[in-house]
């Protein structure tokens with residue numbers, strides 16, 4: 043379906059503000075927002091999907107106009123609390139239009155982390171009191187018009203509605219190119235960690251392409267995957283997984299290879315990890331200033347200082363690298379450090395078109411990892 047039809051219907055509803063967290067399945071929509079509005083007055087990329095609901099509610103309070111909140115279906119979990127306890131009609135009755143990318147739709151092949159979420163997407167929206175309409179490639183402008191008539195009526199009652207967007211449903215001409223000027227790619231840096239880590243040490247890697255690159259780095263070296271825990275879902279939680287391991291395995295260094303979008307999503311964890319003062323915890327932030335995995339839309343990372351934030355949160359050592367020379371030096375610094383470590387590595391937005399996906403299952407990953415830790 044041409045996205046223009048959808049945008050026209052959205053505008054007819056009186057919506058002129060968009061917020062959310064990007065999703066590859068909504069790439070056509072996200073790119074269009076970037077092309078039309080960039081990030082600013084009419085479009086804000088939120089830290090997480092719950093925060094986006096908060097922002098949409100604030101926008102409504104100030105203007106009387108509903109907002110669109112976009113997300114991958116995995117983000118529904120982050121939004122459950124403000125959907126139930128803020129915008130629901132038993133509380134403040136604030137209309138919101140959700141655009142939800144339907145990963146893991148039953149019958150459509152997808153990665154393990156999307157399967158259960160995909161199965162329960164419609165059910166969970168029903169449970170949350172959010173009326174949903176499925177949008178597919180075949181949805182006609184007439185069908186869309188009838189959906190939006192219903193949405194308008196629901197909005198009058200202070201209800202929320204969702205468009206559940208199937209794979210390949212939206213077509214757009216918008217082609218936005220996202221870049222930055224840093225010399226190293228995320229994959230190069232991942233490879234460097236694999237080559238410089240000591241035998242006993244383990245990695246917890248964040249959601250998205252970083253984990254896929256780590257998997258391929260091991261494959262390319264003919265190594266097993268037992269030293270890596272791939273956080274394939276659960277975006278933003280890899281640092282807490284790593285901390286949980288580090289607390290109980292004090293004789294090993296636990297590296298958390300994190301993304302800036304993921305850190306932003308649950309930034310409070312930095313404070314908790316910093317306060318725990320673990321001397322075997324190495325938190326490495328791959329900062330490319332973007333949600334590269336899902337298309338490259340920017341985060342706010344370029345305008346903040348993670349090293350200063352980490353320092354203020356209590357991490358004992360803060361290191362930085364943005365070129366190969368600094369990166370290689372890092373490992374001496376990391377292994378000489380006593381106390382918890384935070385590293386910021388700046389990376390660019392280059393990734394391989396032929397990047398594979400893990401060929402082992404999450405359960406195999408868990409079992410091999412736990413055996414290695416024993």
Ligand SMILES: Cc1ncc(C[n+]2csc(CCOP(=O)(O)OP(=O)(O)O)c2C)c(N)n1
Nearest residue numbers: 116117250277301302303304332333334335
């Ligand atoms: C709760 C949740 N929201 C959204 C997504 C979709 N998603 C997967 S990876 C990703 C981007 C991660 O960005 P970042 O951590 O900066 O890593 P990068 O891809 O740039 O390496 C997003 C938004 C998700 N998996 N889970």
